[in-house]
Amino acid sequence: MVVDFKDQRVLVVGGSSGIGRATAELLSQTGAEVVVAGRSADRLGEVAARSAIRTERVDAMDRAALDELFARLAPVDHLVVCVSGGEGAGPFAGLDLDAVRRAFAAKTFAQLEVVQAALPAMRASGSITLVTAGSAQAALPGTVGLAAVNGALEAAVRPLAAELAPIRVNAVSPGVVNTAWWESMPPAQRAAFFTEFASRTPLGRVAEPEEVARAVMLLIGSTFVTGHTLVADGGLHLAR
Numbered sequence: 001m002v003v004d005f006k007d008q009r010v011l012v013v014g015g016s017s018g019i020g021r022a023t024a025e026l027l028s029q030t031g032a033e034v035v036v037a038g039r040s041a042d043r044l045g046e047v048a049a050r051s052a053i054r055t056e057r058v059d060a061m062d063r064a065a066l067d068e069l070f071a072r073l074a075p076v077d078h079l080v081v082c083v084s085g086g087e088g089a090g091p092f093a094g095l096d097l098d099a100v101r102r103a104f105a106a107k108t109f110a111q112l113e114v115v116q117a118a119l120p121a122m123r124a125s126g127s128i129t130l131v132t133a134g135s136a137q138a139a140l141p142g143t144v145g146l147a148a149v150n151g152a153l154e155a156a157v158r159p160l161a162a163e164l165a166p167i168r169v170n171a172v173s174p175g176v177v178n179t180a181w182w183e184s185m186p187p188a189q190r191a192a193f194f195t196e197f198a199s200r201t202p203l204g205r206v207a208e209p210e211e212v213a214r215a216v217m218l219l220i221g222s223t224f225v226t227g228h229t230l231v232a233d234g235g236l237h238l239a240r
Contacts, residue, residue: 006031008077010220013060013114016043018179019131020082022209023216028053030217035073060110066117074121078220082131083110086184088145100145108152115160115169127168127226129219130157131212134175134233154229161227168226170219174212175201175233202235 005027012024016038028034028051036047037056044055056073058065060083070076085106087099111130118128135143136150154171161169176197185193198205215232219225231237 004031005078005221007033009033009035009073009075010078010080011035011037011073011076011118012080012082013037013058014082014084014131015080016040016047016055018082019174019177019209019212019216020080021047022213023080023082024053025051026210026213026217027220032078037069060114061105063113063117066114070118070121075123076118076121077123077126079115079118079122079126079128080131080216080220081111081114081128083107083114084131084133085110085149088149089142090145091142092144095145097145100148103145103149104152107149111153112156119164122167124166127170127220128160128164129216130169130171131216132171132173132229134173134231134236137173137231137233137237138175140236157229158227165226168223170226171229172212172215172219173229173231173233174207174215175236176206177209177212178206179209201233202238205234207232207234 010027010032012020012034014020015024015036024034024036035054035056036044037058038044039059041057044057047053048055056069058069085103088103115128130153132150132153133146135146136154154173157169157171194206212232215230219230
């Protein structure tokens with residue numbers, strides 16, 4: 001797919017690593033003016049060191065900082081929100097519900113905060129793309145908390161698209177992706193998990209961030225698509 005985003009400004013919030021970073025790098029190759037925003041100064045420095053992408057440090061849970069950021073960057077053509085957290089997984093019987101509350105704050109509420117703060121800066125011809133997770137689409141044991149967090153975001157996509165029109169609002173729902181989200185798991189355990197998980201899905205592997213980034217770019221460039229959640233999970237929702 002060849003899409004020309006020349007002279008369009010794209011802001012990727014939560015774009016300093018993983019899917020967000022891959023999306024920013026992919027979009028920068030299309031002629032877009034890409035801005036990456038995130039909390040980690042070190043990771044933002046890595047982005048700036050390997051590309052000409054502009055970086056901004058911001059906490060997606062700090063509304064005043066978000067308002068200031070969007071005021072400086074306006075107008076914005078396309079917004080990609082990849083903000084996430086690292087909590088909420090585990091068998092339901094012993095699930096730490098306080099961790100799930102924190103997960104809602106770190107992802108669901110943070111993404112909605114970003115979208116709301118962005119509205120005064122968005123062009124009417126533009127788009128907003130949320131990055132959720134395949135746990136909202138699948139029915140895997142141990143993912144009740146994650147499904148709730150991501151399912152809430154996906155449930156918001158259609159009414160947001162209706163209310164914010166003509167701005168297009170969509171989401172990409174990825175499955176297991178080889179990103180820093182899994183860094184808390186020891187390398188050997190992570191490799192075993194990836195192998196076991198991949199064996200249960202139709203494509204037989206986990207995704208690389210660039211593969212999900214292509215799905216994000218597809219939605220940004222699809223000017224007649226809104227209110228849609230694109231499942232890019234390698235068949236996670238079909239897992240045996």
